[in-house]
Amino acid sequence: MRPDVSFVLPVYNKASVLPYFFESLLAQTGDVSFEVIFIDDVSTDNSLEILNEYAGSHDFVRVINNEVNAGPSIRLNQGAAEAKGKYLALFDCDEILAPDALKTMLSLAKQQGADMVHGRGRKTNAPIEDVIAEPIGENFSFTIHNDPLDRILGRGMVRMTWLVTQELFQRAEGCDETVFVQDESLALRLASKARRIVDADMTVTMVPDMGSHISQNTLQLNHDRFLVYLNFLQAHSELSSDLRIRIYQKCISAVKKARKDDAPFAAIPVLTRYVMGKIGFVDPAPESLMYYRNIFYELPNIRRVEEK
Structure with a gap:
């Protein structure tokens, strides 16, 4: 049976944080079926071992192994090509998901007829093992944009807190694979083919300062x-x-x-x-x-x- 959502998650040397992210993923609430696709980009720590343990314990988890480090743009496209869900949940797996993040974003997408929904990440100085992501609830605002490209060319929307339709991702041909980091090209290329974007002022992830973000x-x-x-x-x-x-x-x-x-x-x-x-x-x-x-x-x- 086709899942509602596919999490598509490139991984490179995330062994120290994967257990906390995965715990927050398992804690997602609501009646939403999902699969999880991890794409290991030739991690040099024991990330792949951890991912394979998850796949061995949970039938909704798949792991794609690679032999060459290619960067998140290529790996995200690789995972999306294997995804079966109607929607793709695109996050960084060194963050902590709000327990109702997936349910809330999917509900917004369906209610507003949007093929892109974007949330917020809130930075914290707390170590990841101490981070608690509060439920989003219903007390948040959002704006609807029927010209997604115009919106993307305004204030930046590059954090990986996206829920997008699989159909849109494929129509936009995903990330620009000639560029190493995916954040900017993903939003731009999706917006150029999207019908409607919902920009939600809600915290869907907590972002610990891990000191290893490529964004630094x-x-x-x-x-x-x-x-x-x-x-x-x-x-x-x-x-x-x-x-x-x-x-x-x-x-x-x-x-x-x-x-x-x-x-x-x-x-x-x-x-x-x-x-x-x-x-x-x-x-x-x-x-x-x-x-x-x-x-x-x-x-x-x-x-x-x-x-x-």
Whole structure:
């Protein structure tokens, strides 16, 4: 029988936190059938051993093993291709789920006819073994957006707290596999094909400070952010001039932020392009961004998909 939801969860060296995440997953309330797909990305700790124990004890858990470390973008797509649920629950497995997170997000998706639902993560300084995620309940607000791409190009929605339809994920072709980190490309590509997004002001996960999040490498994030938007700009010449300018501006914003992390971009041209983009007085041609792309490609200490 097809489950309502498939959790699709890439894993890399999460042995110390997996038991706490999995406990919060098992504690999900409500009449929602789900499967769990863990995709191990060649962990060097005993994550795979732990995952195989879960699969051996629970028939709704599957583990995909790999021989090459490829990064979360590729691994998320790999897991989604194996998923059987109508919806995909996309989370980071070093966090703690609210006990009614899945039930509440699924109810919102169905009630509002949305193919994307996004929640919030709340950071905490407590060690993960002490973290308690409170139930969401019914006292939260949400907004509905019938132009998901417009919403995604506004305030960022990149935390992995998503419930999306399997059909949408496949239609959008998932994450951009040329970029190592999945967060930015996932939201953008899904939104470009979605009909409606629900942005819910509710805490669906608690986020301990584990000290190992790839998001702490801001140069990596801005490298990936730039490439995501450049690739999207190149692939969608049919978009309106306004949307193309906004996407172009995202690229320049990533360049500007990377420069603060000592990426070797000259200050004046970047600031000029940034201001010109803000006022819409710019030709958003991908060719004008190749200079920045080439510099990003030369940055050291950046994980790239080709480095497998």
